[in-house]
Amino acid sequence: MAQRGGSVHSMVRFGHVVHSPLIPRREADIIVSLEAMEGARWLAYLKPGGIILASTEQRPPLRVLTGEEEYPKDLDSVYRSVGKLYWVDALAIAREAGSARAANTVMLGALSIFLDFSEEEWISAISSRFKPAVAELNRAAFLGGRRAVSPRPRD
16 A cells, blocks of 8 residues: 555554554554655654664655655654664565565564563464474474674663
8 A cells, every 4th residue: 555655554552551553653662664765654653762674675655666756765754753763674584484475574573582482482373373394494484584783682
């Protein structure tokens, strides 16, 4: 959808008490962007000092392709002005794992570094969702994403 000028987004909240699935502005801990520019649309939701995990892949939306808008030239400074930025070359890591289609799993691996679940729990969940050959590919993509932002920096 982002290529056609739209946006696909999801909000995930979890904890002991969650009153709404929607995240209020300036309260998101982490933004994960599967395209370099896409995360910029949601920066108003990131809490001060929050984490931005952005794929380096650039897929200009239709409005950029038609010349109505320009693709931002300095996303790095836009993101860093709001939070802690981690670029992830998800497409290259996914291809190395065996398929470009696993780029989302690479980003999940990067995200996993910042959440309080063990690597084994993540791997078990991946293994239970896919056939063995696809599970191995996604396991490799996931671990590649973890390596891309590991070791977790000190906050």
